[in-house]
Amino acid sequence: MLEIEDLSVAYGAVRALDGVGITVERGGITAVLGANGAGKTTLLRTISGLQPARGGRITWDGTELTGRAPDRIARGGVAHVPEGGGVITELTVDENLRLGALWRRDRADRAAARREMYELFPALEERSAKPASTLSGGERQMLAIGRALMSRPGLLLLDEPSLGLAPLITARIMGILRDLRASTGLTVVLVEQNAHSALSIADRGYVLALGRVVAVDTAAELLADDGLRHAYLGF
C-alpha cells in the first residue's frame, strides 16, 4: 500500500504541493488528475525521490520513502516513467530495456523479463538493435513502460503515458496495465491530463488543483460528477 501523508513540496517560494494526502491500496490503479501546474508531476517525482519533500511522509509497503535516494527507492520496487518516457536516445532499444533490470541479481529472470517485454511490444523487437532516437513517440512510450516493467516493480508511476499517443496505442497500454494488475498485483499511480482515458481504467481518482487535493472518489463517481469535471478536468 502507498500512503502519502500531508506532503508539501516547494520550489523556492513556490508551493507545488500543499498538504497532499493520498492512499493507494495494493493492486489498485489510481488516477491523479488536474490541470497543468496542479502539481501532478511534482507528486510523482517526490515519490520516486527525484524531488525532496519539505514536509510530510511517503510510505510504500511499510517502508518510508521520504528522504531516500532515488536509486535506492527504485531498487525497492518503485518504477517511474516520466513525461515523454525518458528513453535514453544514445542507447539502443535493447540497451534501454536491459538497463531497467540491471540491479536485479537473477540473470535468468532478467532474460525472461526481456523476452516478455518483446512479446508484449513486438514493434520494439523489430528495432532492438537500433538507437532509441529512431523510435516514434508511441514506440518510445512503449519502450519506457517496457523498461520500467523489466524490474518487476510493485509500484508503477506513470506521468502522462497517453501524451502524443494514438488512442489505439493508449488503449493497448491501458489493457496491458490491467492485465499486469490482475497477474502480479501491480499497483499503479497514473497521472493524466486526459482524465477520460485515465478514469476509464482507474479504480479511484484524486483531483489536484494548485497543489492541493480538491476531490477524491471512485473513478465512476468522478466520471459522473459533471460539476467537478467542468471545474477541474475540462470536460
Next chain:
Amino acid sequence: MQDFFDLTLGGISAGAVYAALGLALVIIYRATRVVNFAQPALALISTYLAYSVTKATGSYWLGFAVAIVAGTVLGVATERLLVRPLRHRSELSSIIVTLGLLLVLQAVAGMIWSNEPLAFPYAFDFRGRFSANDLFVVLVVLAIAGLVLVLFKYTPLGLRMRAAAFAPEVARTLGVRVGLMLTAGWGLAAAVGSLAGLLATPPFLFPNVLDGVFVYALTAAVLGGLDNPLGTIAGGFVLGVGLSYVSGYFGPEMVTIAALAILVIVLTLRPSGLFGRAKVRRV
C-alpha cells in the same frame, strides 16, 4: 623513402601516447562534461611513484603496476574529495579546481622528488627506428583502448556508466548508483592516464615532462570529437603521424604551430571534430 617509413613509424609510436592520454580525458569528459586538466598531474605523480618503487626494488614492472594502481586511487580520490563537492555549482568550478590541482601536484612532485631530471627506464629496448619499446607502446595502447571500448559497449557496468553519463536522472530511477559510476569513470580514466605517463616519460622524468604530451592529447581528443573514444584514438594516431612528418620535413620547431594549424583547419571544416556528433545539450 626510408625517411618516410621511419617518420611514419615514429609518428605511430608517439601517436599511441597521445591517444592513450586523450582517451583518459574523453572518458571523464563524456561522463561529466569536465575536462580534467589534472589528468597529466595524476599521471605524473603515478610515474614518480613508479620511479621510486623501481629504484628501491630494481623491478621496472613492479613500478609499472604500482603506478597504475596509484593512478586509479588518485583518480578516485580527486573525484570524491575535490570534484564531487563542486558538482552542484557550475562546470567551470570543477575545471578550475582541476587546473589548480595540476599546478599544485606539479609543484609537489618537484618538492618531493626534486626538479632535476631523473633517468626513467624504457619498458623494452628502445634502440632502432621502430624499436621493441615502440612496438610495446603501440600494442599496449591498442589493447587498453580495445578493453575500454569492450567495457563500455558489452558489459553491464559499461552500460550503467553510459546511462549515468547520458541521463543521470533517468538512470537513478532505474536503480543505477550514478555517483559510484562517475567515481569508477574517474578511476578508470586515471589508470589509463597513468599508463600514458609511464609510456611518455622515458628517458627523463621531471615535473613538466608531460606538458607537451598533454597538449597534443587534448588536441587529439578535440580532433576526435571530445565525446568519442574511438575518434580520440584515431585522432591521436593521425596527429602523431602528421606531426612526425612536419618535424621530419620542416623541422621540429614547426611542430607546435603545425598542431595548432591542424586543429584550426579540422574544426573549421568539421566543428564537431572529425568523428564528433553535433549534439543538442540536454537541459
